[in-house]
Amino acid sequence: MSSAPVIILVEPQMGENIGAAARAMLNFGLTDLRLVKPRDGWPNERAVAMASKADKVLDGVRVFETTADAIADLQTVYATTARGRDAIKKILTPNAAAAELREAANTRVATGILFGKESVGLSINDVTLADSIISVPLNPDFSSINLAQAVLLVGYEWFQTADDTPPSWILNEERPATKEELGHLLARIERELNNHGYFDPIPTRKNVILRNMRSMFHRLGLVESDVRAFQGIIKGLSMTPKDKNNDDNNP
Amino acid sequence: MSSAPVIILVEPQMGENIGAAARAMLNFGLTDLRLVKPRDGWPNERAVAMASKADKVLDGVRVFETTADAIADLQTVYATTARGRDAIKKILTPNAAAAELREAANTRVATGILFGKESVGLSINDVTLADSIISVPLNPDFSSINLAQAVLLVGYEWFQTADDTPPSWILNEERPATKEELGHLLARIERELNNHGYFDPIPTRKNVILRNMRSMFHRLGLVESDVRAFQGIIKGLSMTPKDKNNDDNNP
Numbered sequence: 001m002s003s004a005p006v007i008i009l010v011e012p013q014m015g016e017n018i019g020a021a022a023r024a025m026l027n028f029g030l031t032d033l034r035l036v037k038p039r040d041g042w043p044n045e046r047a048v049a050m051a052s053k054a055d056k057v058l059d060g061v062r063v064f065e066t067t068a069d070a071i072a073d074l075q076t077v078y079a080t081t082a083r084g085r086d087a088i089k090k091i092l093t094p095n096a097a098a099a100e101l102r103e104a105a106n107t108r109v110a111t112g113i114l115f116g117k118e119s120v121g122l123s124i125n126d127v128t129l130a131d132s133i134i135s136v137p138l139n140p141d142f143s144s145i146n147l148a149q150a151v152l153l154v155g156y157e158w159f160q161t162a163d164d165t166p167p168s169w170i171l172n173e174e175r176p177a178t179k180e181e182l183g184h185l186l187a188r189i190e191r192e193l194n195n196h197g198y199f200d201p202i203p204t205r206k207n208v209i210l211r212n213m214r215s216m217f218h219r220l221g222l223v224e225s226d227v228r229a230f231q232g233i234i235k236g237l238s239m240t241p242k243d244k245n246n247d248d249n250n251p
Numbered sequence: 252m253s254s255a256p257v258i259i260l261v262e263p264q265m266g267e268n269i270g271a272a273a274r275a276m277l278n279f280g281l282t283d284l285r286l287v288k289p290r291d292g293w294p295n296e297r298a299v300a301m302a303s304k305a306d307k308v309l310d311g312v313r314v315f316e317t318t319a320d321a322i323a324d325l326q327t328v329y330a331t332t333a334r335g336r337d338a339i340k341k342i343l344t345p346n347a348a349a350a351e352l353r354e355a356a357n358t359r360v361a362t363g364i365l366f367g368k369e370s371v372g373l374s375i376n377d378v379t380l381a382d383s384i385i386s387v388p389l390n391p392d393f394s395s396i397n398l399a400q401a402v403l404l405v406g407y408e409w410f411q412t413a414d415d416t417p418p419s420w421i422l423n424e425e426r427p428a429t430k431e432e433l434g435h436l437l438a439r440i441e442r443e444l445n446n447h448g449y450f451d452p453i454p455t456r457k458n459v460i461l462r463n464m465r466s467m468f469h470r471l472g473l474v475e476s477d478v479r480a481f482q483g484i485i486k487g488l489s490m491t492p493k494d495k496n497n498d499d500n501n502p
Contacts, residue, residue, distance in 0.1 A: 024400060026393040052395060088423045088474060095411075096418035136407075137416040142277040144303060149275060152400050153407055156387075160346075165388040167347035172339045223339060 003105040005078075005158060006032040006112035007151055008070050010126055013039045013118045019050025020148030021115075022057035028155035031056060034070045034112075035063045067114065067126045074112040076104055079130035080150055081122050082143055090132040097134045098157035113154055118147050174223040181227045186214055188231065192238045254356040256329075256409060257283040257363035258402055259321050261377055264290045264369045270301025271399030272366075273308035279406035282307060285321045285363075286314045318365065318377045325363040327355055330381035331401055332373050333394055341383040348385045349408035364405055369398050425474040432478045437465055439482065443489045 007025055012018050012035060022033055035042060042063045051058050064070035071077050078097055079089075092100065097113075104111045114130060116122030127133065136153055138145060190210055193199060199206040222230075258276055263269050263286060273284055286293060293314045302309050315321035322328050329348055330340075343351070348364075355362045365381060367373030378384065387404055389396060441461055444450060450457040473481075 020397065020400075023393075023395075023397060027389050027396050027400075029390045052397070054393065086423060088421065088425060088476075090419055091422050092419040093416055132419075133422065135416075137410065137414045138278050139280045139410070142274075142305065144274075145278050146271065146274060146303070149271075149278075149400060149403050152403060156404055156407075159388065159390070163388045165344055165386075168341055168343040170339065171342050171384065172337060174339060225339075 003108050003110065004030055004032070005101050005105075005154075006034060006071075006074060006110070007154075008034045008036065008067070008112050008114050009038070009147070009151075010036040010067055010070075010114055010122060011039060011117040012115075012147065014147075015040055015044035015046030016050045017118060017147040018044060019047035019052075019054075019058070020146075021151040022047065022051045022061075023054040024148055024152035025155055026054040026057050027152070028159035030155050030158065031060060033057050033061050035061060036067050036070050037065065038063065039117075067129055071112050071114070071129065074110045076100075076109055076111045076132075077114060077130045078111070078132050078134045079114045079122050079127045080134045080136070080154070081116065081127055082135060082138070082145075087124075087128055089127070089130070091135050092132055094134055094136055094153050094157040097132070097154070098161045100132075101158055102161040115147060115150055174225055177222045177224055177227045179218075181224070182217055182222065185227050185230055185234075186210075186217055188234055189213065192234055195238070254359050254361065255281055255283070256352050256356070256405075257285060257322075257325060257361070258405075259285045259287065259318070259363050259365050260289070260398070260402075261287040261318055261321075261365055261373060262290065262368040263366075263398065265398075266291055266295035266297030267301045268369060268398040269295060270298035270303075270305075270309070271397075272402040273298065273302045273312075274305040275399055275403035276406055277305040277308050278403070279410035281406050281409065282311060284308050284312050286312060287318050287321050288316065289314065290368075318380055322363050322365070322380065325361045327351075327360055327362045327383075328365060328381045329362070329383050329385045330365045330373050330378045331385045331387070331405065332367065332378055333386060333389070333396075338375075338379055340378070340381070342386050343383055345385055345387055345404050345408040348383070348405070349412045351383075352409055353412040366398060366401055425476055428473045428475055428478045430469075432475070433468055433473065436478050436481055436485075437461075437468055439485055440464065443485055446489070 007021065007030060009018060009021060012021075015038075018035065018038065025031065025033060038044065040046075042061065043058070048058060062070075078092075078101075101111050113134065114122055114126055116126065134154065136145060136150060199209070202209075220226075258272065258281060260269060260272060266289075269286065269289065276282065276284060289295065291297075293312065294309070299306075299309060313321075329343075329352075352362050364385065365373055365377055367377065385405065387396060387401060450460075453460075471477075
């Protein structure tokens with residue numbers, strides 16, 4: 001038996017949300033989905049349509065008559081709810097709960113997370129059955145979150161606790177250009193601008209212009225192929241135009 | 252003008268996803284939604300139905316002919332894509348991107364995030380227009396994430412960068428029971444068990460049983476009202492049963 005958390009939807013109303021929840025679960029490696037008295041019965045065609053090939057999750061769904069039945073084999077249970085209740089419970093962010101869920105999985109403790117029906121969420125009786133509460137920090141002016149999206153956020157945080165993706169990395173990374181390569185490029189730009197008489201009307205500003213240009217190129221973080229791209233641009237622009245009349249379009 | 256990131260859906264196909272994205276945005280305080288050539292035109296009744304009262308976002312939607320038009324006023328743009336491309340780009344997790352987006356907002360840099368169409372995601376030409384890429388770490392065996400759910404995750408991470416919810420806290424927190432209160436409770440339990448002759452058949456085990464019981468009660472982290480609840484239970488169980496015949500049901 002897997003020690004990843006079980007997702008329990010209590011009296012879900014819309015098949016679409018069950019399907020979307022199944023898809024969100026599988027996106028983050030969760031596969032054990034249980035339903036307590038789904039409004040439209042089970043199986044549900046709308047759930048299949050929305051699950052977008054998360055068949056593995058839907059095929060394994062188990063349906064229960066009561067929340068107590070659905071969590072009978074579990075050892076630690078979380079209730080997701082936005083509202084404060086009068087019970088004394090620990091409330092966790094999805095992030096903090098995920099850390100606990102991973103710790104439980106590592107020690108083979110069977111965990112589950114309860115999600116209430118779309119219209120009113122979990123009943124107070126269902127919340128009472130849980131060890132702790134998970135509450136998603138939300139815009140206080142619009143805190144009604146879709147059922148499947150709540151499942152998604154918990155799954156996302158769960159997955160991240162064991163994911164080693166670096167915060168950022170460079171796709172197709174190349175080595176940065178050397179200062180010599182940048183120096184050659186800058187020298188070529190200066191030479192071609194001189195050849196084309198660019199500085200002739202403004203000889204006193206030439207040094208300032210070149211200094212700013214140099215500063216910019218050393219700041220841009222160009223890689224090897226970027227320098228080659230610029231060399232190509234400089235070369236191309238320095239060629240004699242095929243049609244002199246087009247020259248006016250090249251500022 | 253707000254400096255929160257703009258969400259740009261490029262050629263979205265299903266109105267439902269536009270509506271769900273709008274709702275997810277507002278859940279996390281994002282309100283500027285732009286569409287590039289939505290397949291079914293705009294406005295879209297299915298979007299309204301799914302937005303679940305996120306009217307504020309839908310009412311402000313702007314529609315553009317090209318991605319370049321949609322991001323013209325922005326200064327830093329992220330492309331969300333799962334696939335590696337041949338461009339050289341920094342790739343960030345939603346969490347790392349959110350930190351950059353918040354930093355940009357704090358310095359009044361206008362940012363936006365591109366999301367591609369449901370079927371194939373962003374085109375390579377759209378990715379080219381972005382400064383960096385956001386990639387959600389997903390189950391490699393099921394990495395097809397719903398459009399609105401991708402929007403949700405980015406919004407969730409954005410919101411968290413400015414959210415001060417503690418990782419966990421206690422709802423309706425009460426003061427923990429004192430050791431004296433626990434001592435009185437344990438003494439009462441021992442007294443009533445003696446009164447009822449519970450230890451008579453097992454006098455040699457009495458000390459072990461009491462020690463284990465004591466250890467348990469000191470471990471449970473009971474609060475003040477928990478002790479009162481137990482005092483009530485002990486009191487009730489110690490009373491003479493209303494009907495002696497029922498006694499067999501009280502093990």
